Amino acid sequence: MVEKVNEGGVGRTWDRIERWLARHAPATYTTLRPPAARADVAALEREFGIRLPGDLVASLLRHDGVTWPGQAAFALPGDYYLLDVAAIREHCAMWRRLAEREDATHLRDGSYWHPSFLTVAGTNAADAVFVDCRPGERYGTVGWHLKGGEPYFGPHPSFAALLGALADALEADRPLRGLGVDLPVTFAGRLLWEDVWTLHPDPGSLLDLAAGITPTAPSRGTVTLTVARGLTPDDLLGRIGAHPAPAGGSAPEPNAALPQVQVGREGEWAFAVAREPWEAIRPEVLRRVSRGTVAAAVTSVDGLTPRLWEDGRQVLPPPAPVEPPASARGGLRPIGPLVIPAAGSPVLRRPSEEAELSSLCERLAALPVDAGITPGVLAGTMATAPLIPVLPVLPDVEPVAHPVPLVAEVMDGIPGERLGPALAAATARLAEVTGLAGHREVAGALADLRAGRPVPVSDESPLGLRLRRVLAEVAAPGHVDWRDVERIPPTSQWRTWQRRGEAARALLAMASLPPREAADHVFAIPPTPRWRAELLRDTAEGAPPEDM
Structure with a gap:
C-alpha cells in the first residue's frame, strides 16, 4: 500500500519546472504525462516487495513520466527520459530475471546492480538513472548506471533533490548540478541540453615535446x-x-x-x-x-x-x-x-x-x-x-559528429544568400573560442570569409600547412609511444586540440564546399551552446524571442 506522502515540496518544484517549460519550451511541456494512478504505484510496490520513497511517489502522482521518444520529449542532460510506472515495472522485472542466473552475483550485490535499484529515467541505450530502494542510509538516493561500469551515486540524496536541482538549472540558465556541464537551451519550443566546453587557453604541443626524439621501432x-x-x-x-x-x-x-x-x-x-x-x-x-x-x-x-x-x-x-x-x-x-x-x-x-x-x-x-x-x-x-598526413578532401570525409538532420532543421528556410555569411560568422566564433584564430594564416582566411572573398587552400599553402599542423596535434596521441617522451600534456589540453582540430576542418569546409554542404562540418562541434539562435541572428532574420 502506498504510504501517505506530503506532496507539497515536490509539487512546488514541479510548479517551477512547468512554468519554465510553458514559457520557454511549450512543445516539451506537452510531453509531460498525466498523473499516475495510486493503485498502479501500490501494485508496483507489492509485486517487487519494495517501498518507494515518498518524493518519488509524489512525482509520479504529478506526472507519470514523459512521452518519449521524440524530438521534444522532456529529458535530463544526457537524454535521460523520466519513465512512467509501466516502464519502471518492465525495467525492474528485467533486472530481476537477469539476477536469477547463478552467475549473476554482480546483479544482486550492488557492485553493478541490485534488485532494489528502481530505474526512474532511461535512455535509448542501457544507461539509466535509478533510485536506491534498499533499506538503510542510502534509501532514496539517486544514482546513475552506465553500461559496463559500477553504479555512481552523485550529489542528489533524493529524487526531490534532483528535481530541485533541475528547476534551479532551468531558472538560472546553468548546468544541472552533478550531471555534467550541459546547458539548457531551447529551439522551436523544445528543451535541449548542449555541452559547455572547458578549453585550455594555451594547450601544450605533443609535437613540440616529441620533436628531436627518434620513435621506438x-x-x-x-x-x-x-x-x-x-x-x-x-x-x-x-x-x-x-x-x-x-x-x-x-x-x-x-x-x-x-x-x-x-x-x-x-x-x-x-x-x-x-x-x-x-x-x-x-x-x-x-x-x-x-x-x-x-x-x-x-x-x-x-x-x-x-x-x-x-x-x-x-x-x-x-x-x-x-x-x-x-x-x-x-x-x-x-x-x-x-x-x-x-x-x-x-x-x-x-x-x-x-x-x-x-x-x-x-x-x-x-x-x-x-x-x-x-x-x-x-x-x-x-x-x-x-610523416604528417595531407588535408582531408571534402565532402569525401563525413563530419565527425552531429547528425545531418539536426543541422538541416536549423537551416530550413534560410535564404541561400544569407547562409554563407552566417556560416562564416559561425566559423569565426569556433576559431576564436578554440584558439585557432590566433594564427596569422587563419585570421586572414577568416577575414576573407567574412568579406565574401574566396579562400584558396592547398596542402602546401600557408593556410593548408597550418591546418595540417593542427590536425597532426589531434592525431599525435595515437602515434606516440609513451616511453619515448618524458612528459605529455594532460587530457584536458588534448581535448582542446580536438576542438581546435574541428575548427580547422570547419574552416577547410568553408573554403572548399558550398555553404549548405559546409554547414555539417561547421556545426559538427557547435561553437557555443546557443549556436542555433546565433545562426538565425546571423542571417538577419532574428532568433525566436524565447530562444535561450
Whole structure:
C-alpha cells in the first residue's frame, strides 16, 4: 500500500519546472504525462516487495513520466527520459530475471546492480538513472548506471533533490548540478541540453615535446607499401606528406609523435614503406602520389583491397571514399624545404617482418604494374622522414559528429544568400573560442570569409600547412609511444586540440564546399551552446524571442 506522502515540496518544484517549460519550451511541456494512478504505484510496490520513497511517489502522482521518444520529449542532460510506472515495472522485472542466473552475483550485490535499484529515467541505450530502494542510509538516493561500469551515486540524496536541482538549472540558465556541464537551451519550443566546453587557453604541443626524439621501432602493427613510377624518393615523400626539413639542407628532425615513412627506389619506381595503413590508401594521398603517373598501394591488413591509381583517378578497385579513423588525421607548419635524409636508416622491424614483406610484394605483383619490388629490396636500408598526413578532401570525409538532420532543421528556410555569411560568422566564433584564430594564416582566411572573398587552400599553402599542423596535434596521441617522451600534456589540453582540430576542418569546409554542404562540418562541434539562435541572428532574420 502506498504510504501517505506530503506532496507539497515536490509539487512546488514541479510548479517551477512547468512554468519554465510553458514559457520557454511549450512543445516539451506537452510531453509531460498525466498523473499516475495510486493503485498502479501500490501494485508496483507489492509485486517487487519494495517501498518507494515518498518524493518519488509524489512525482509520479504529478506526472507519470514523459512521452518519449521524440524530438521534444522532456529529458535530463544526457537524454535521460523520466519513465512512467509501466516502464519502471518492465525495467525492474528485467533486472530481476537477469539476477536469477547463478552467475549473476554482480546483479544482486550492488557492485553493478541490485534488485532494489528502481530505474526512474532511461535512455535509448542501457544507461539509466535509478533510485536506491534498499533499506538503510542510502534509501532514496539517486544514482546513475552506465553500461559496463559500477553504479555512481552523485550529489542528489533524493529524487526531490534532483528535481530541485533541475528547476534551479532551468531558472538560472546553468548546468544541472552533478550531471555534467550541459546547458539548457531551447529551439522551436523544445528543451535541449548542449555541452559547455572547458578549453585550455594555451594547450601544450605533443609535437613540440616529441620533436628531436627518434620513435621506438614498433613491435606490432601493419605495413603499407606504396609505389609510384617515375618519381624520385624525395618527390614521393613530398606527395605523401612528409615533414619538411629545416632550411640549410640538413635532414628532417625526427618526431616521436608522428608516423614514420621510409623511401627508396628500384629501377623507375619509387617506393615507400610505412606502418600507417589508413594513410596510404586515403584518396587524398593516392590522388597526389599518382598525379601525372601511376601509383599503387598495398597493405598487410586483411580485407583491404590493393589500390591502383593513374593521374589522380582511382582505377582499382572501383572508386569509393575511404574515411580514415580520427587518429589518422594530421597537420603541418611551414618550416622549410623538403630534404631527403642520408640513406642508412634501418627498415622498421618486428619478428614476423620477413613474411609480411613477402606478402606485400605478392599483393603488389598481382596488380597490373611491373615495379619489380622484392622482399630483398624492402629489407635494405632506406631514407626515413616523419610523416604528417595531407588535408582531408571534402565532402569525401563525413563530419565527425552531429547528425545531418539536426543541422538541416536549423537551416530550413534560410535564404541561400544569407547562409554563407552566417556560416562564416559561425566559423569565426569556433576559431576564436578554440584558439585557432590566433594564427596569422587563419585570421586572414577568416577575414576573407567574412568579406565574401574566396579562400584558396592547398596542402602546401600557408593556410593548408597550418591546418595540417593542427590536425597532426589531434592525431599525435595515437602515434606516440609513451616511453619515448618524458612528459605529455594532460587530457584536458588534448581535448582542446580536438576542438581546435574541428575548427580547422570547419574552416577547410568553408573554403572548399558550398555553404549548405559546409554547414555539417561547421556545426559538427557547435561553437557555443546557443549556436542555433546565433545562426538565425546571423542571417538577419532574428532568433525566436524565447530562444535561450
